[in-house]
Amino acid sequence: MKCKATNVPPAGEVDIPALREKYRQEREIRVRPEGQKQYVRPDDDGNDAYEIDPHTPVQARAPISEDLDVAVLGGGWSGLLAGVELKKAGVKNFRNIDHAGDFGGVWYWNRYPGIQCDNDAYCYLPMLEEMGYMPSKKYTDGYDIYDYMRSIADRFDLYEKALFHTLVSTMKWDDRLNRWRIKTNRGDEIRARFVVMANGLLNIPKLPAIPGIHDFKGKMFHTARWDYEYTGGEYRNPELSKLADKTVAIIGTGATAIQAIPYLGRYAKQVYVLQRTPSTVDERKNVPTDPEWANSLKPGWQQERKANFQRAAIDTFAPGDEDNICDIWTEVNRNLVAEFEQEGWPTSPEQFMEKRELMDYRVMERLRARVEALVEDKATAESLKPWYRFLCKRPCSNDDYYSTFNRPNVTLVDVSKTRGVEEMTEKGFIAQGQEYEIDCMIFASGFEVTSDLDRRWGIDAIEGRDGLSLYEHWADGYQTLHGMMSHGFPNQFYVGFYQGGFNATTTETFSRQSHHIAYIINAALERGLTSVEPSKSAQDAWIQHIRETAIDISQFQRECTPSYFNNEGEAQLDSKGEEKFRWYLGESYGPGWDAFQSLMQDWRDKGDLEGMVVGTD
Numbered sequence: 138m139k140c141k142a143t144n145v146p147p148a149g150e151v152d153i154p155a156l157r158e159k160y161r162q163e164r165e166i167r168v169r170p171e172g173q174k175q176y177v178r179p180d181d182d183g184n185d186a187y188e189i190d191p192h193t194p195v196q197a198r199a200p201i202s203e204d205l206d207v208a209v210l211g212g213g214w215s216g217l218l219a220g221v222e223l224k225k226a227g228v229k230n231f232r233n234i235d236h237a238g239d240f241g242g243v244w245y246w247n248r249y250p251g252i253q254c255d256n257d258a259y260c261y262l263p264m265l266e267e268m269g270y271m272p273s274k275k276y277t278d279g280y281d282i283y284d285y286m287r288s289i290a291d292r293f294d295l296y297e298k299a300l301f302h303t304l305v306s307t308m309k310w311d312d313r314l315n316r317w318r319i320k321t322n323r324g325d326e327i328r329a330r331f332v333v334m335a336n337g338l339l340n341i342p343k344l345p346a347i348p349g350i351h352d353f354k355g356k357m358f359h360t361a362r363w364d365y366e367y368t369g370g371e372y373r374n375p376e377l378s379k380l381a382d383k384t385v386a387i388i389g390t391g392a393t394a395i396q397a398i399p400y401l402g403r404y405a406k407q408v409y410v411l412q413r414t415p416s417t418v419d420e421r422k423n424v425p426t427d428p429e430w431a432n433s434l435k436p437g438w439q440q441e442r443k444a445n446f447q448r449a450a451i452d453t454f455a456p457g458d459e460d461n462i463c464d465i466w467t468e469v470n471r472n473l474v475a476e477f478e479q480e481g482w483p484t485s486p487e488q489f490m491e492k493r494e495l496m497d498y499r500v501m502e503r504l505r506a507r508v509e510a511l512v513e514d515k516a517t518a519e520s521l522k523p524w525y526r527f528l529c530k531r532p533c534s535n536d537d538y539y540s541t542f543n544r545p546n547v548t549l550v551d552v553s554k555t556r557g558v559e560e561m562t563e564k565g566f567i568a569q570g571q572e573y574e575i576d577c578m579i580f581a582s583g584f585e586v587t588s589d590l591d592r593r594w595g596i597d598a599i600e601g602r603d604g605l606s607l608y609e610h611w612a613d614g615y616q617t618l619h620g621m622m623s624h625g626f627p628n629q630f631y632v633g634f635y636q637g638g639f640n641a642t643t644t645e646t647f648s649r650q651s652h653h654i655a656y657i658i659n660a661a662l663e664r665g666l667t668s669v670e671p672s673k674s675a676q677d678a679w680i681q682h683i684r685e686t687a688i689d690i691s692q693f694q695r696e697c698t699p700s701y702f703n704n705e706g707e708a709q710l711d712s713k714g715e716e717k718f719r720w721y722l723g724e725s726y727g728p729g730w731d732a733f734q735s736l737m738q739d740w741r742d743k744g745d746l747e748g749m750v751v752g753t754d
């Protein structure tokens with residue numbers, strides 16, 4: 138092993154029934170009957186402040202009217218990688234279209250202080266070998282990711298045709314032209330043969346619908362639109378000097394807040410952290426890249442590392458496997474292997490699952506003990522302890538988070554008993570009957586992840602053949618072939634989490650999907666096909682296969698504390714009347730990532746676009 142097992146309590150010391158009961162109680166106090174509806178989009182009340190780009194001035198330009206081979210909707214990781222794969226496949230006549238002023242997606246919009254990627258940068262940043270780039274440390278800063286993305290766009294000449302500050306308003310399939318007619322907020326009329334929907338997952342900020350939110354007279358902003366004018370400092374040097382005389386409150390303690398709160402603690406006069414559910418926060422150990430290690434790497438190292446991360450975080454290790462990632466994401470499997478090597482490997486999947494569940498509780502016990510060791514005030518430490526299974530929420534790591542609560546100017550306000558912040562007033566907020574006066578409220582309240590698609594995509598109409606609305610077509614669940622195309626929507630492709638394989642490294646998922654999509658588009662263009670679309674029977678067969686082989690995680694989701702991982706604990710009944718929770722990763726392929734990739738490779742190798750109905754007129 139490259140790293141050791143962590144020091145978790147022995148199995149015999151963990152009282153699972155008692156912990157299960159505690160987890161249940163903690164979940165109960167947080168579930169809200171209105172589920173997703175507890176949130177509003179910032180523009181729900183006509184407030185268009187979030188439509189304004191604070192980072193790049195909007196350039197005037199004439200509307201475009203054109204025929205195009207491919208329109209790629211999005212310039213975040215999925216759109217960028219779609220562009221790269223199209224270029225590599227030999228497709229030239231395409232554009233990325235994005236709301237933002239540049240490539241970058243979440244890494245464009247999110248510029249809050251302390252922003253970093255929580256995943257191993259040697260996995261997360263794609264094409265490191267091809268680009269000849271090595272991250273400077275294990276967890277990269279947001280601005281380095283943004284710069285890297287722009288360098289990829291540059292290398293693959295994606296800027297030349299990209300349309301920024303452009304929002305697609307409608308897209309309709311024209312059966313006569315065999316093209317998508319796309320209209321935008323800039324007056325463009327684009328007739329694209331193919332469209333790639335790379336709209337992203339974390340693009341629409343959400344706000345809690347707190348009574349009185351509009352009465353507050355002070356400053357408010359969401360972390361995805363950090364206002365450095367107000368706080369002082371700047372993106373690449375976040376010295377928030379203007380907060381020295383300000384009382385600031387922040388709502389949320391998720392992955393974003395964990396990174397920003399230490400900066401608020403350092404600079405603001407007074408900080409109130411309004412917490413409903415605590416995150417799990419492990420040590421970060423953000424070590425600089427060791428040049429000796431970097432020089433020793435052999436070609437193909439990055440794919441090997443990603444495969445190792447996939448086994449460590451999602452699948453399982455086999456005897457003799459090493460954990461090369463060595464962080465919070467890989468701890469459960471790393472610890473299991475260490476014990477199996479000593480005590481013998483499980484003899485059945487059931488035994489393995491039992492041990493894995495037990496390790497989950499043991500790791501969480503370790504993380505709770507960590508809070509106690511680092512936070513001086515006992516009541517605060519108690520409130521900061523997470524009571525749920527390890528993967529119910531995104532695990533975090535940060536070396537300054539807990540110690541921030543030892544500062545005299547930082548106060549944790551536990552709002553779990555009221556299922557969130559009770560009320561806002563002209564001057565501040567109310568918690569347990571007490572009014573707190575503040576100058577500024579910062580919303581680290583996340584993004585619309587599992588809400589209805591039309592809210593998240595923001596395109597007024599997406600109409601396929603015969604005016605069929607994609608939103609209506611998918612209202613009761615995704616209907617796709619391989620998660621990338623849908624019957625009734627010719628020449629339309631999806632990059633993201635729908636009905637296919639997913640990799641622990643998000644960018645790897647996008648990259649491989651893009652490769653497959655680019656293959657189909659290029660094949661269609663080379664063969665003179667004007668339309669490609671999965672047949673209904675091929676699509677039905679895929680849906681049946683993915684559902685029959687799915688791993689049922691509904692019990693786990695049912696018991697999890699609410700979050701976007703389980704649609705805020707809001708279940709939907711499936712056709713058999715069983716409770717199902719919208720999973721933010723869509724319907725994942727049960728047999729796993731490698732099996733899905735083999736399936737896609739075999740499909741491409743056959744070369745006959747199996748299961749597709751094609752048109753040539």
Ligand code: NDP
Pocket residue numbers: 167253254255256339345346388389390391392393394411412413414531552556557558581582583584699700701
């Ligand atoms: P999250 O959705 O993870 O967190 C939102 C926070 O707001 C939660 O703590 C939530 O509490 C809280 N909240 C919501 N409503 C209320 C309310 N009414 N009262 C009090 N608190 C409330 O959003 P983040 O922006 O933190 O993270 C979103 C995602 O962005 C991450 O999960 C991750 O995928 C990504 N991200 C990735 C990073 C990376 O390293 N790659 C870094 C940062 C973010 P509760 O939990 O109780 O609902």
